[in-house]
Amino acid sequence: MKHTSRDIRTANRYEVLRHIIAESPTSRQELASVTGLSLATVATLVGELLELRMITEVGFEDSAGGRPRGLVAVHASGGTLIGVDIAETYVHVELFDLALNVLARTEEDLRPGEHRPEQVVGHVAAAVDSVAARAGAAGGRVLGVGVSVPGQVDRDTGIAEYAPNWDWHDVPLLDLLSEHIAHPLHLDNPLRACAVAEQWFGAARGRGDTVVVNLGTGVGAGLALGGGLHRGVSNSAGEWGHTTLVLDGRPCHCGNRGCVETYVGAPGIMLNLREACPDSPLLRPDDQTATIEALARGVADGDPVAVRVVRDTARYIGAGVANLVNLLNPELVVLSSWVARRLGGPLLEEVREAVRLHALARPFAATEIVLSPIPSDPVCLGAATFALEGTLRSVGQRNGVRPGRTASGAR
Amino acid sequence: MKHTSRDIRTANRYEVLRHIIAESPTSRQELASVTGLSLATVATLVGELLELRMITEVGFEDSAGGRPRGLVAVHASGGTLIGVDIAETYVHVELFDLALNVLARTEEDLRPGEHRPEQVVGHVAAAVDSVAARAGAAGGRVLGVGVSVPGQVDRDTGIAEYAPNWDWHDVPLLDLLSEHIAHPLHLDNPLRACAVAEQWFGAARGRGDTVVVNLGTGVGAGLALGGGLHRGVSNSAGEWGHTTLVLDGRPCHCGNRGCVETYVGAPGIMLNLREACPDSPLLRPDDQTATIEALARGVADGDPVAVRVVRDTARYIGAGVANLVNLLNPELVVLSSWVARRLGGPLLEEVREAVRLHALARPFAATEIVLSPIPSDPVCLGAATFALEGTLRSVGQRNGVRPGRTASGAR
Missing domain, CATH: 1.10.10.10 (Winged helix-like DNA-binding domain superfamily/Winged helix DNA-binding domain)
Known part of the structure; x- marks a missing residue:
């Protein structure tokens, strides 16, 4: 059952x-x-x-x-929660009170190539120490630390099974972290962190089946179905970025061709721009963030190349979101993560129109498509929420199996 | 909640x-x-x-x-259940005992163009009368009648909202049926009928998250997630046939282009054959069933055109199934319906290989792909199962809202 x-x-x-x-x-x-x-x-x-x-x-x-x-x-001061967002180029760590207000935040940059597990763990440990010190000042015991790491994660064993951009395979991340962090630890990936953040604090609160579409360097979909997160048999559900949209299309680092991510992940959008206008001044080689920001400004200024590239990108996103709408018939689709936030309203309008063109009329009519209303880093917030949920799950579980994992030395 | x-x-x-x-x-x-x-x-x-x-x-x-x-x-003779499979060209009706053994079956052909709701209802009513008469002889009261109708269905109101091949819009099918049939009626579509048949009597019994891929004239996916059927906010989840696999590809009757169904539905397979060999003797224009059977025999005989067309078709199916595997991370994928049954083992082998090529390694390794083991019409069986589930749901619901719909005059 x-x-x-x-x-x-x-x-x-x-x-x-x-x-x-x-x-x-x-x-x-x-x-x-x-x-x-x-x-x-x-x-x-x-x-x-x-x-x-x-x-x-x-x-x-x-x-x-x-x-x-x-x-x-x-009881805002009844305890604190820490959310950790391990991304490709940085580690964000935020400290929250129990109303999930941010009390402190810190960021460590990962230099190019600085991707060995022990290097990443060192940055996480330093950042957690830094904000946990401020938890003491705020009078709040740390109830737990939620950690989001890209890729496929076994949250029961705490193993980062596969992080495609770093070529991590079966890294025992939670064991490594627990050597440094003496609080209960909860591991999962950014898709699920963003989804749970929307469920608790964002657009999905009080709503039915919701798909949270993450648009960042990588892309994916958190599936909030039937009142909970749909995780799949090995906790890897949601790899929308690696569904085929263009059979035999652009090569993807996953080995397949024509994956959604190759058209709508930040590097894919840079390629859309390069194809539209090879020497566009909007293109900042090797800087995804600057390029997406230049596109956003270009759209605001009516730059025809920027408008065209955002429209092309929205067509790919829309066709991919229409697949989610036709397959899952959700009540709500939320566009989340940094690319969605930076391209904002103009992207949303184009995506809605593209979904309308590709989806069946009835499921389309039943689905609302919105931008995430969460103003801060939704991955940190969601990771902290995993720690909150872990605390709530443990009620009445005395001497039993603990949810998530309890690091050695934890209270 | x-x-x-x-x-x-x-x-x-x-x-x-x-x-x-x-x-x-x-x-x-x-x-x-x-x-x-x-x-x-x-x-x-x-x-x-x-x-x-x-x-x-x-x-x-x-x-x-x-x-x-x-x-x-x-208590096999404790009652009977009737399953109705309304398809494009026929109405199948089967009578079951409570062990879901078939006691009687009948079939009414729908002539080309004979698609007006009252015509279809007339055939259903005649066929149900015919098998219900045999229920009396078998000593079993009819506990309920489950009805599967293609397309999008509101099972609470009993309205067939949209049947693409017949251009039905908002047909009050259950009201029409209840004028003729005096048993509790339960309406849904073939995707969900096949999925529930696998859950109760087929490959999904006792298994975790399962996707039942229906390969027939139309195609779709029944989603057995979290122990129940995922229906979506307006009961239209599972429209895998209308997810885009080839952006800007073949035109689809739904208005989109490049839908999975245009490559792997029976008419799509006929087109694959026509493209591979325009004057193939395997092609029986206007007869899907004969063409698919000719392809199956051709593969058995080593006919190179048949082998190639089944391989091409399996590549499309496999890429589409890989999308389901990456997105939903199911434990089991079941290939069901008449095209899967007729092309059988050779198709399954090619599909498995194609899924392997398109899916991420870990969710692929976690997923088993099998043919439906159900020997009879899974849609009739699943429709009867809706009636069985309806009876079980009604336990303890005295004077309350009845599940499904109770026809006027029902006991």
Whole structure:
């Protein structure tokens, strides 16, 4: 059986805390009303969250004619969470309170070629130490550290199975990290981090089946289906970037040809630009970020080459998103990650039009397509959310198997 | 919340009955062991199934040193189920006992152009009457009628929203059928019928996430994810046939170009043959079935054109299945429906090789690809299973909303 009553209790605990984070203070009655859970169930879940010191009692409100209702709110200083975004060229680390406000952030650059696991782990450890020191100053114990690493990840064993851009194979990343970090660790990849960030704090909160399309150097899709994340049998679901859109098309580093990523990942967009205008001044060789920013400015200024390249790119994205719409019939598609953020509204408009042209009319009509509303790094936020979920899963699991992994020396 | 305790009880009821159908007689202890449910839960579920007369007590077996264990088995004559497969050129109707053995079958041909809803409904009603008469002779009350109709279906309202090959739009099919058929009716489409047939009686029984790829005149994918069917927000998930594989490729009747279906649906395969050898004697214009059968015989005989066309077709199927593997990371892919059955083992081998070439190595290694083991029409079987599931869902729902739809005059 896939769904146990434990799964349901955990999902309900997520749901209640999500609502409290979204709207504090609130009452048990209000929570029962918005979640559809019984008042008794809500009271039990609220009790657990109070015991975890994740929420706190903050007074009473009048109820029409009845007894005053107790109010609860996030106990922002009840603990802290750390989110780690390991990317190709940098490590971002952010410290959050329990309302998922950023308390501190730090960034370590990875120099070109600096990709050996122990080098990357050294940067992560230094950055985590740096923000964890500030957690002490903020008075908050660190409840957990979520780590996002690109590629395919076994979150149970903590092994980074395959990171295509670094040629990592079966790196025991969590074991390496736990030599330096004495907090519970939770490993996953950026697709799932972005998806869970949208579920808790972004466009997907309170919505049904959602696909979070990550547009960055690599591309992929986080699948929030049936109230949870669809991970697949080996936690590698979501490799939309490596679905074929143009049979026998551009070669991809994965060995296939015509993958979505070769047309809409940042290097693919640079190639779209080079094909449209080989000596365009918008093209900054070897600098993806500068090129995407130049394209964004070009579109704003009405530069015809920039407009054309963004439209071409949007056509590829739209055809690929239409495949997701036809196959999965989601309620919501969220465009996330840095390329989507930088190209913004003009890209969104072109993508919507391209999806309309490629998708079946009925699933298209049932799907809303939006930009991620998350203002900060959604990968750090999502990674921290994995640590939050891990803490919530552990409720009542005394002496049992811990979710995620607990590093040696952790409390 | 997506998953309620009612959902879990229903899923557990399915699971227990599935095991009893697969292996009768069996004991509550054995059922608890194979399902992982507690003995108390199993005892409750078995009690419900006994009360529904779907199973029956059939004696005792010795247990080593303990009390004899009560045995239960499917009560094959406890009722009957009818499955209806409305296809482009025919209506198949089959009558099943509760072990889902076929008791009777009948077929009505639809003449070319005979596609008006009332014409189709007339054929369905006649065929259902015919097999229902034999249900009476078999001593079994008809518990329900499941109906599969191509295209997009709203199973709650019973409306056939869109059937592309017939240009049906928003046909109130269940209302039309209920004027003739006085049993509970359950409407859905062939993708989901084939998927549920594999879950209950085929390759997916007891397995994790499974994609059932239907290869017929139209093509699509039934998605058995997280222990249930993934339907999407408007019950149109699975339109794999209308995902783009060749951007700007062959025109598709859906309005898009390069859809998977234009290369691997039966008419697409005929076009592959025509392109490979315009005047091949294997080609039977206007007869898909005869052409596919000629191709199958040609492959068996080593005809180079047939071998090449099946290989070309398998390459398209394989690239499309690789997209499903990369995106969904399923444990199992089942090739179903009549084109897969007729081209059989040689097609399967070529498809496996093509998937290997197009998919990422790790999700490919985690996925098994098989032919459907279901010997009869999987759509009729799956449609009857919808009626079975509907009966199981209704347990304890007295005076409440009925699952599926109950026709006027139904008991």
